[in-house]
Amino acid sequence: xxxxxxxxxxxxxxxxxxxxxxxxxxxxxxxxxxxxxxxxxxxxxxxxxxxxxxxxxxxxxxxxxxxxxxxxxxxxxxxxxxxxxxxxxxxxxxxxxxxxxxxxxxxxxxxxxxxxxxxxxxxxxxxxxxxxxxxxxxxxxxxxxxx
DNA sequence: GCCAACGTTGGC
DNA sequence: GCCAACGTTGGC
Numbered sequence: 111x112x113x114x115x116x117x118x119x120x121x122x123x124x125x126x127x128x129x130x131x132x133x134x135x136x137x138x139x140x141x142x143x144x145x146x147x148x149x150x151x152x153x154x155x156x157x158x159x160x161x162x163x164x165x166x167x168x169x170x171x172x173x174x175x176x177x178x179x180x181x182x183x184x185x186x187x188x189x190x191x192x193x194x195x196x197x198x199x200x201x202x203x204x205x206x207x208x209x210x211x212x213x214x215x216x217x218x219x220x221x222x223x224x225x226x227x228x229x230x231x232x233x234x235x236x237x238x239x240x241x242x243x244x245x246x247x248x249x250x251x252x253x254x255x256x257x
Numbered sequence: 258g259c260c261a262a263c264g265t266t267g268g269c
Numbered sequence: 270g271c272c273a274a275c276g277t278t279g280g281c
Contacts (some may be wrong), residue, residue: 112266112267114267138276139276160266160267161266161267162267165267219268236274237273237274237275238275239266239274239275239276240266241266
């Protein structure tokens, strides 16, 4: 899962009560579908810092609440307000994530791009801008072996 | 259903 | 700040 550290970085998650936060604001259907259908309680997630000096994987989180309506879409004052989403027919979903640990170092995007084993990783495929992307078990373990 | 215009993402 | 690569919108 990607987030801009200037907006919400891994240290912000670390400092939350229970080190837990809802992952709101996602307004892309593919990403929503993953939160709605694929992300299960206990699943592990990489925390990726995007749009910053050193883009890359910085930590690990865990899903502690499965997909439910993103209430930030209901709030006209919220940056991610969507008038087409309401309580009866919520259009957007989110999950709750909990901090697990910070990696001993940032595994940079540049580094990930250079690994043959990760050629299939969604993150490094051409032009991928999704804010949530799947990681296979093999890819997960390989990435952690780089730490 | 097509597709041009537009807005966004995010690396660089 | 630039701009490639997307996704979305809306006229037709």
